[in-house]
Amino acid sequence: MTGLNAQDSAIYLAIKSVNDKSKKLDPYLFETSAVAIDSRVSTIDPITYGRTRNFVDGAVTYISPYISRGVISTKQVLTKLLDQGHAPKKIEKFIQELTWRDYWQQVWSTKGDAIDVDLKNPQTEVTNQGIPEAITSGQTGIEAIDRAIETFYRTGYLHNHVRMYIASIACNVAKSHWKAPAKWMYYHLLDGDWASNALSWQWVAGTNSNKKYYANQDNINKYCHTRQQETFLDLSYEELPKMAVPSKLSHTIDMKLTTNLPESTPIVIDTTLPSLIYNFYNLDPNWKKGVLANRILLLEPSHFKKYPISENSIRFMLDLGKNIEGLQVFVGEFQDLVAQYHLEKTYYKEHPTNLHYKGIQEPRDWMFTVEGYYPSFFAFWKKCKKELVW
């Protein structure tokens, strides 16, 4: 910087600062290499997280796409933070959020397909089984929501608070049943996880909680840093539940969501070796690492018919699979894979979508030993907490 006058120095420093900032990790760039994932986990700041997580620009972690795809586990994340010397008391909020993930997984494991329908209470005041077109086209007129939906289609990520806002607008303001909008969101999310998804939608819609969740414009303005007024949400919490469906949201559509699976190509199997079955929910690169085995990413059309996903989500899954050496993709049903390739010794990880697999089932990695269905998260958390050294 020598030889620059004061004005040039100021310009130089301003440009340098912009360049330095642009070099910061782009939170929406969901890289798939093991190194990138590890570095993403290493940047977690669980203390700032506790204070800021509800703000759209808060210190959230963006790690759920990797957890949902089974690349890393909640337990690995927790262990890493504790190994860094964080005291559980100081990072309680963060541990609690990770525990929500395991909680929903336990509910799915015990309740199975019962989570596909209203779990505790029937959804009230439902007028349609579709989704407002204004949501799918990002034209609700609520600036923060429309901007987030635009980013969502590009990145496959939505902040938790925005997910809650969208679910509330769809179910409680536009009076859509939760299922179709939930499937739309799951379709586009890179972190699509049917337990966290369906059960959170049900929590907002009041079918898995004691009351419906509402957020008004003031709340959205606060957490999304907007200053919008006079929208259909610019009401008090007394007025919101009583309002008629705003005209902006009255047109609902029935979305046909389909999954474009890759072409099925022949795979090469060594029948003297065991076969490890990977799938949409298990892409763990460290699972039986070093063991000689056939490694097969099983993409069952029946699974994706029930839980359709977008092209982006498919691409993300296939890219994550590249971290697993020798992984071959089989598009077809489990029984056809076994019959076609004469598989004898198959291994897979426990998951509610695998109940029809045959072979040796291995457990998933949970943070705590607490198992089974707890009607409330806080009853579950109370038990889990006891396993931490406070």
Ligand SMILES: Cc1cc2nc3c(=O)[nH]c(=O)nc-3n(C[C@H](O)[C@H](O)[C@H](O)COP(=O)(O)OP(=O)(O)OC[C@H]3O[C@@H](n4cnc5c(N)ncnc54)[C@H](O)[C@@H]3O)c2cc1C
């Ligand atoms: C309507 C709705 C739909 C959702 N759908 C999904 C989904 O399909 N897949 C999914 O993974 N999560 C879903 N969530 C939960 C939550 O929004 C995401 O896990 C979180 O926003 C992911 O971003 P992050 O990793 O930056 O989270 P952070 O806030 O940084 O949290 C860290 C981790 O804690 C866990 N976590 C945090 N909040 C929650 C929560 N509310 N429920 C469960 N686990 C949580 C996640 O594993 C997350 O990766 C949904 C929430 C709502 C309200």
